[in-house]
Amino acid sequence: MTAETADGSSGIDGEDPSIRDILATEIGKTDFRIVISTMLAIYALFIVLTFLGGGDINSAGSSIIRLTFLFAAYGILTLALNLHWGYTGLFNIGVAGFMAVGVYTMAIVSTSPDAVSGTGLGLPLIVGVIAGMIMAALVGLVAAVPALRLRADYLAIVTLGLSEIIRLTLNSATLSNWTVSVFGFGTGGGSGIDLPARPTDALLNTAFGDVLVDVLGTFLRPSVIRRSLWVLVMIGFVIAVYWLLVRVGNSPFGRVLKAIREDELVAQSLGKDTRWFKIKVFMLGCALMGLGGILWQGSQGYVSPDSFRPIVTFYVFVALIIGGSGSNTGSLVGSILFVGLLFEGPRTLANIVSGSLSLGSAPGTFAGAMAPLASLEITPLLAYFMNNISALRFILLGVVLVIIMQRRPEGVLGHRTETAAAISLDRPGPARTNGGESDE
């Protein structure tokens, strides 16, 4: 470890470490700092972008809330995927399907029976959330039992197929209308299903909510305040899931998971019944994916099967790859970077560029955008790009993935050693200096 430096400036005495190095060591000291610094950096970027685009403090606040919402949503999903893929090496590409199971189970249990679209049992929300997680875990079990006996690639195919089956099933109007006496599915088919309101929304109608609106209302709209309350709940869940998974990782259980990822036959040859470990960890991860789905898609008052396309799984994978699979902190950092720079960033940038440059109407076709280049007119091409930014985002994603794979396949934090043990493995007792340094 480097020498303690209370603040950035006092470290400049020895071998002139640059400000950048000092900053890097300071930030790198604790995982909490890494995550917070990344988040603050992205916030700062977006605040600057918002003001450049002519926004006020309210729109800056709004965009920060939106960002944090997505950080948290992707954070939980990426952590869960990291448990599967990063820790145990289980190639699950059905994240969206398990989210859908969680959200829809929650909806069927907790939506009121007289909802506009879809019907539910109207049980308390907490029951719905727990039921959603259990259901996602059980569907995970169904996928895992046959597939885990096979090699990794088969699990991938099974999970991808399952996630599409789930989405198409939920999309089916026939299933939605299918009712046996009083029991029916009420999934709403393609028109989706109504969801219970966020529990935090009710807070705003209480005395506490009035105070909150009085204090913050001068520069933030009540709708932003309402969303921010929910985002706080989500952050709470992210911390809880992170805590849980760090504990799982730093334990004998996590050690076996790591061994399964590295070489399953070795783990077996040491007497570990790897089948149970894989089934347990798969179910746990699926339950957390269900929870992530509930907190994200389940918190918007309404959901339809369209929210669970395989692209969602792909996004979660990108976030994990950026952060570094195998590292819980990396999962969070990856989520933040993915949401900030790849998911929300391009669109925000495009809005600003097209807003401030008055590019005129964008050409309808790529050819139409390229033709004016002959006469050195670049504005139509730029306008075309900005108009199609959401499609171009995929190209950007692809490019970023290729670069990461070539330059830093282990991701931002993937190669850190998070020792899989409940305690430090250093030699116990008084440190003994052993001169056995030489070998071979």
Added chain:
Amino acid sequence: MSDATTEPAEAAPESERSLSGDVPLRVENLRKTFGGIVAVDDASFAVEAGSLTGLIGPNGAGKSTTFNCITGAHTPDSGTVTFQGEDITGRRPDQIATEGLVRTFQIARELEEMTVLENLMLAPQGQIGEQLWRSVTPGARVEVIEQERELRERVWETVDFFEIDHIAHDEAGTLSGGQRKLLEMARAMMTEPDMLLLDEPLAGVNPTLEEKLLERIHDLREQGYTFLLVEHDMDVIMENCEHVIVMHQGSVLAEGEPSMVKNNDRVIEAYLGEIDV
């Protein structure tokens, strides 16, 4: 079978060797085919308790396949494997390891992104923290941590014994071939086995480390462990083992004391024949 080679040259008479307590491992009429290729063809042998038995044979003799059949990595087509009086034929690798029969691999299979210490901490049996709920629940985790402390103690003893303490914190993937073999044996020892199956523990190991590895094997044998050693380096086996089993083309060609096996015509033929080709 001709000559006197199949006769046990040991002091132990036939009757005593058949007692299950003294013969921890017994392989009978083992057969394994892959498609049309017969890898192990009716192999039978026994390993005595507390012995250092060598299993040799030219490349392709079926040594590793026999090993894999014993330890559950392959399921034999026919025949039985008995360990300490119990029929373990066709059991899963983890069940066999739990019985106390632990193996190492020909090409050292390290858990590369795990440190040496993690590798060793993984091995012990009966870790309560391998139950998910215990590892997570605050109350139960206290016991897990307690057990982890005890294991850490043992891990460091093992690390010292195998003289790999200076690389204890390194990731296994960064070790040299010989160090990996040491680690692999140390890891197998951490399971507290009754018997160790070592698959070419000296392949690709430099002479210094080879010496060290053999020393450790002899030390452990004196502590009462039983070893079955697969090697194709004949000299190593001849110098270190008191009982040698020679395999050729899937079956046991000869068995007995090293000096006797060495002078067996068929063994010489099998080995020289291979060299000629």
